[in-house]
Amino acid sequence: LILWVLLMAAAGFVALSRADELTAPALAVIEGNNLIMLWGALIGLKVVHEFGHAYACKSFGGHVPEMGAFFILFTPVAYVDATDSWTFPKARERAIVTLGGVYFESIIGAAAVFVWAMTEPSAINTLAYQIIILATVTTIAFNMNPLLRYDAYYLVSDMVAIPNLRARCQEALAGLCKRVLFGLKYDADGEPHTFKPGLALFGAAQITYR
Numbered sequence: 001l002i003l004w005v006l007l008m009a010a011a012g013f014v015a016l017s018r019a020d021e022l023t024a025p026a027l028a029v030i031e032g033n034n035l036i037m038l039w040g041a042l043i044g045l046k047v048v049h050e051f052g053h054a055y056a057c058k059s060f061g062g063h064v065p066e067m068g069a070f071f072i073l074f075t076p077v078a079y080v081d082a083t084d085s086w087t088f089p090k091a092r093e094r095a096i097v098t099l100g101g102v103y104f105e106s107i108i109g110a111a112a113v114f115v116w117a118m119t120e121p122s123a124i125n126t127l128a129y130q131i132i133i134l135a136t137v138t139t140i141a142f143n144m145n146p147l148l149r150y151d152a153y154y155l156v157s158d159m160v161a162i163p164n165l166r167a168r169c170q171e172a173l174a175g176l177c178k179r180v181l182f183g184l185k186y187d188a189d190g191e192p193h194t195f196k197p198g199l200a201l202f203g204a205a206q207i208t209y210r
Contacts, residue, residue: 004107011110014117015132022116022132034126041130043076045105049143050080052104056097057082091158098155102143109135147209162199169203172196 015022054064062084069076085097109132116128146152149166157165176195178184185192 004103007110008106011113014113018117022129034130037123037127038130038134039075041127042134043078045108045131045134047078048104048108049101050078052100052102053082053097054080054100056100056103057085060085060088060093060097062088062097094158095155098151098158102139102151105135105139105143109139145209147206165202166206169199169206172199173203173207176200 050067054067057064062082064080064082064084066081067079069078071077082097085094088094088097112128112131112135116125116132119125119128142148143151146156153165157163162168179195
């Protein structure tokens with residue numbers, strides 16, 4: 001953990017010291033032949049991401065029965081079966097497995113910062129820059145966004161001890177709407193529509209974001 005913190009601090013210092021250069025070519029990553037390189041970088045980085053979950057699960061004695069890939073829009077997307085981590089009694093261990101993918105990505109992203117900073121404009125420099133973007137901006141926007149069903153969503157669900165969080169939030173929001181808009185105090189089973197502001201608010205945020 002100490003080594004990781006030092007690595008992130010060093011990479012952050014380099015990034016901040018060259019912030020103007022780092023933000024200037026952002027749109028260039030989706031130009032021409034760079035798209036093919038970006039496609040390959042995304043696949044490779046997500047493979048590393050899934051290994052992060054797998055090794056974190058195994059480090060606490062969990063079993064990882066399967067790893068593989070499925071295709072979304074002709075792009076292979078890696079996956080791992082680390083569901084054994086749900087049986088871990090300690091919340092800290094489950095959280096580490098959930099965040100293992102982002103942890104591995106952050107290490108690759110930090111290394112890419114140093115490669116980018118030390119190379120002149122070239123294919124290697126462009127690839128390093130793409131990895132930086134993928135490991136930071138896209139990872140935060142997707143994996144660390146609790147409004148999408150990725151790592152942060154499952155982390156929140158686990159930390160608040162509410163399984164099927166998305167479904168529970170939608171039920172709470174629907175119950176609130178029925179009570180407020182239509183005056184229905186009971187559901188079809190005769191159970192009262194209880195007001196759960198936290199779940200309803202989170203459900204509304206998820207729907208709005210989608």
